[in-house]
Amino acid sequence: MKVTVCRKTHFNAAHRIYNPSWDDRKNEEVFGLCSLPNYHGHNYDLVVKLTGDINPETGYVFDMKALKDIIDTFVIKRFDHRNLNVDVSDFTGLIPSAENIAVVIWNILREKIGAEYAIQVVLYETERNFVEYSGN
Amino acid sequence: MKVTVCRKTHFNAAHRIYNPSWDDRKNEEVFGLCSLPNYHGHNYDLVVKLTGDINPETGYVFDMKALKDIIDTFVIKRFDHRNLNVDVSDFTGLIPSAENIAVVIWNILREKIGAEYAIQVVLYETERNFVEYSGN
Amino acid sequence: MKVTVCRKTHFNAAHRIYNPSWDDRKNEEVFGLCSLPNYHGHNYDLVVKLTGDINPETGYVFDMKALKDIIDTFVIKRFDHRNLNVDVSDFTGLIPSAENIAVVIWNILREKIGAEYAIQVVLYETERNFVEYSGN
Amino acid sequence: MKVTVCRKTHFNAAHRIYNPSWDDRKNEEVFGLCSLPNYHGHNYDLVVKLTGDINPETGYVFDMKALKDIIDTFVIKRFDHRNLNVDVSDFTGLIPSAENIAVVIWNILREKIGAEYAIQVVLYETERNFVEYSGN
Amino acid sequence: MKVTVCRKTHFNAAHRIYNPSWDDRKNEEVFGLCSLPNYHGHNYDLVVKLTGDINPETGYVFDMKALKDIIDTFVIKRFDHRNLNVDVSDFTGLIPSAENIAVVIWNILREKIGAEYAIQVVLYETERNFVEYSGN
Amino acid sequence: MKVTVCRKTHFNAAHRIYNPSWDDRKNEEVFGLCSLPNYHGHNYDLVVKLTGDINPETGYVFDMKALKDIIDTFVIKRFDHRNLNVDVSDFTGLIPSAENIAVVIWNILREKIGAEYAIQVVLYETERNFVEYSGN
Numbered sequence: 001m002k003v004t005v006c007r008k009t010h011f012n013a014a015h016r017i018y019n020p021s022w023d024d025r026k027n028e029e030v031f032g033l034c035s036l037p038n039y040h041g042h043n044y045d046l047v048v049k050l051t052g053d054i055n056p057e058t059g060y061v062f063d064m065k066a067l068k069d070i071i072d073t074f075v076i077k078r079f080d081h082r083n084l085n086v087d088v089s090d091f092t093g094l095i096p097s098a099e100n101i102a103v104v105i106w107n108i109l110r111e112k113i114g115a116e117y118a119i120q121v122v123l124y125e126t127e128r129n130f131v132e133y134s135g136n
Numbered sequence: 137m138k139v140t141v142c143r144k145t146h147f148n149a150a151h152r153i154y155n156p157s158w159d160d161r162k163n164e165e166v167f168g169l170c171s172l173p174n175y176h177g178h179n180y181d182l183v184v185k186l187t188g189d190i191n192p193e194t195g196y197v198f199d200m201k202a203l204k205d206i207i208d209t210f211v212i213k214r215f216d217h218r219n220l221n222v223d224v225s226d227f228t229g230l231i232p233s234a235e236n237i238a239v240v241i242w243n244i245l246r247e248k249i250g251a252e253y254a255i256q257v258v259l260y261e262t263e264r265n266f267v268e269y270s271g272n
Numbered sequence: 273m274k275v276t277v278c279r280k281t282h283f284n285a286a287h288r289i290y291n292p293s294w295d296d297r298k299n300e301e302v303f304g305l306c307s308l309p310n311y312h313g314h315n316y317d318l319v320v321k322l323t324g325d326i327n328p329e330t331g332y333v334f335d336m337k338a339l340k341d342i343i344d345t346f347v348i349k350r351f352d353h354r355n356l357n358v359d360v361s362d363f364t365g366l367i368p369s370a371e372n373i374a375v376v377i378w379n380i381l382r383e384k385i386g387a388e389y390a391i392q393v394v395l396y397e398t399e400r401n402f403v404e405y406s407g408n
Numbered sequence: 409m410k411v412t413v414c415r416k417t418h419f420n421a422a423h424r425i426y427n428p429s430w431d432d433r434k435n436e437e438v439f440g441l442c443s444l445p446n447y448h449g450h451n452y453d454l455v456v457k458l459t460g461d462i463n464p465e466t467g468y469v470f471d472m473k474a475l476k477d478i479i480d481t482f483v484i485k486r487f488d489h490r491n492l493n494v495d496v497s498d499f500t501g502l503i504p505s506a507e508n509i510a511v512v513i514w515n516i517l518r519e520k521i522g523a524e525y526a527i528q529v530v531l532y533e534t535e536r537n538f539v540e541y542s543g544n
Numbered sequence: 545m546k547v548t549v550c551r552k553t554h555f556n557a558a559h560r561i562y563n564p565s566w567d568d569r570k571n572e573e574v575f576g577l578c579s580l581p582n583y584h585g586h587n588y589d590l591v592v593k594l595t596g597d598i599n600p601e602t603g604y605v606f607d608m609k610a611l612k613d614i615i616d617t618f619v620i621k622r623f624d625h626r627n628l629n630v631d632v633s634d635f636t637g638l639i640p641s642a643e644n645i646a647v648v649i650w651n652i653l654r655e656k657i658g659a660e661y662a663i664q665v666v667l668y669e670t671e672r673n674f675v676e677y678s679g680n
Numbered sequence: 681m682k683v684t685v686c687r688k689t690h691f692n693a694a695h696r697i698y699n700p701s702w703d704d705r706k707n708e709e710v711f712g713l714c715s716l717p718n719y720h721g722h723n724y725d726l727v728v729k730l731t732g733d734i735n736p737e738t739g740y741v742f743d744m745k746a747l748k749d750i751i752d753t754f755v756i757k758r759f760d761h762r763n764l765n766v767d768v769s770d771f772t773g774l775i776p777s778a779e780n781i782a783v784v785i786w787n788i789l790r791e792k793i794g795a796e797y798a799i800q801v802v803l804y805e806t807e808r809n810f811v812e813y814s815g816n
Contacts (some may be wrong), residue, residue: 039721041719041721083694083720
């Protein structure tokens with residue numbers, strides 16, 4: 001009997017979509033305003049979903065407070081109020097698109113959460129643009 | 137050609153997360169504020185999803201009004217403005233965590249809805265904490 | 273490594289749920305207010321989800337601006353501020369229920385988007401009633 | 409000690425913005441897609457706000473259930489699933505713009521609610537376009 | 545040049561609307577399900593608005609972190625995961641209706657925030673029922 | 681008979697809260713993470729409200745499309761995907777706090793919109809932090 005528990009958190013960060021192996025003209029052509037040199041930013045909403053069995057002693061699949069603490073310690077503290085391109089080492093050599101941010105977060109959480117739980121990450125860059133990643 | 141139709145409803149209830157086989161100290165240690173003796177409460181948002189074929193005569197997979205009536209009669213009328221621990225017999229001997237509430241609701245609906253429909257329940261305890269259950 | 277990218281858009285349209293092979297009495301019996309002759313309407317929210325591989329040169333699964341342009345050109349321009357029953361040829365002989373609208377949109381997009389992407393459509397008729405379709 | 413109590417409801421309706429004293433060309437020039445002949449529609453969200461004193465016996469400024477009943481009886485039942493231009497007599501000779509709909513609703517409620525309460529109406533045509541009216 | 549700064553927080557609590565000077569029958573007649581003896585609950589959303597001058601050294605009317613700390617210390621810590629009727633002394637002899645909760649919160653904040661700021665409290669009991677209070 | 685019409689738009693920008701007349705230590709002490717050197721960012725939601733009379737020929741207080749065009753041309757095009765501190769001249773010598781951004785936007789709009797309309801600006805930095813300014 002598998003239940004999925006979901007925790008929504010958020011962080012605010014600056015970023016820029018830019019491929020350093022291309023010249024500025026091609027970057028602007030492909031990425032438009034997103035490539036502007038001085039960065040822009042977003043209020044990212046992050047939903048982390050864990051699928052597993054209910055522990056009958058607690059009624060919990062996973063303690064939401066413990067999940068919040070893991071997300072805060074390993075994701076929010078490192079990403080919040082940061083410039084993803086400049087301040088966060090995970091994006092050295094990796095374009096901080098919503099897709100790549102979601103994969104990076106999934107990889108971080110995969111190391112911290114027991115293998116008996118399936119993990120899905122949903123990352124909202126805006127309420128109109130969001131991505132989902134399940135490690136497949 | 138399978139389409140999923142989704143209906144969002146809500147109910148307001150009190151609950152408390154407490155394992156009676158533990159002493160109060162352990163309950164507080166594990167459940168924190170959620171175990172406080174005089175209950176707290178939530179505006180629960182409930183999304184019920186049914187997957188099935190479109191009936192070509194109606195364009196419907198399932199009449200949303202009929203689905204609403206089933207949810208109202210068998211879930212909302214029993215849970216809304218109630219104390220889940222005290223007033224709702226489904227939680228006798230079962231901790232009313234969001235996980236268990238979702239499973240209880242799924243089981244209630246499974247009996248009332250034809251087997252040709254797959255059912256998924258999404259239950260929001262808050263907009264930050266929610267659970268999903270599909271009967272698997 | 274499959275990532276799903278999601279784009280939310282919207283359109284406002286009038287419609288009526290009515291089966292012309294039935295008399296008015298049966299239409300009203302089955303569809304209630306939704307069958308009233310002079311139409312009613314909705315702010316439809318449409319989420320289109322594409323699943324595919326990340327292009328390492330861009331960090332994108334699919335350029336969100338390109339996806340928006342496809343949705344705008346082939347869905348929004350044809351549906352927005354229209355009467356779905358009267359103005360949109362896809363609904364000639366097809367009841368414009370949320371289910372059928374979602375399938376029509378999915379079919380439109382399937383022709384415009386490369387087969388290497390899986391497509392899912394989520395269509396909100398209201399925030400309480402919505403449907404999902406993945407082409408299965 | 410004045411407190412404002414607010415009740416949010418909704419209705420779905422079709423409408424068209426069209427001035428019959430102008431020709432179609434001028435209507436299209438001024439109103440664009442909103443003037444198309446076969447109507448479009450919206451999920452209208454309506455917030456009604458009443459300002460008055462707290463009744464110490466109930467803790468209420470106004471019983472929310474009674475307010476809901478007034479709104480349902482005199483607004484929702486007449487507007488919901490209707491074509492505002494064709495079906496609702498208040499808009500005979502009056503363009504059903506969000507502004508005029510809000511004023512019509514305010515006038516309806518002003519007759520039904522005691523003069524000791526100030527009334528404000530907020531009407532969302534979409535989440536991006538909304539209007540406020542207080543009878544001033 | 546007066547600017548209003550607004551901070552949204554939340555707490556989850558149980559309550560019951562009940563006038564002890566009435567018998568149960570009258571309580572049920574007036575308050576319906578809200579008077580049920582074993583309590584129900586809500587996710588309360590609280591918006592606190594302060595109006596004042598911008599400090600040119602900081603660009604702030606009021607430091608949002610300081611405002612959050614005041615709200616957390618004097619409101620959230622006392623109300624969150626509590627039973628308002630039983631656990632919170634402010635509601636001894638006062639019905640914990642949304643109206644009264646808003647006035648109680650306003651009075652608490654008025655003592656902690658300098659008189660140079662006007663205060664408004666908006667309290668959402670549900671997304672459909674909310675109240676506003678400005679101390680007038 | 682004054683009606684208020686409201687238009688919600690959005691822009692994504694980077695910023696940093698930093699007073700150049702202070703040293704870094706004092707900036708960090710007062711502004712915390714908001715003062716970090718490499719910027720962070722937000723999805724700003726902007727609501728512009730105009731209060732005026734309904735034009736009986738159109739049913740409009742102000743053409744929402746015209747209002748959208750003014751906001752797009754004079755605010756969004758200059759602010760969206762920009763670094764407010766570096767790219768937007770209005771913030772030369774002015775800390776781009778939510779308060780100051782709201783005042784700058786109000787001043788921009790005041791010049792473009794006829795004096796017969798009162799203007800209010802509501803700016804959401806996050807859904808938890810927002811500011812209101814009416815030019816008073």
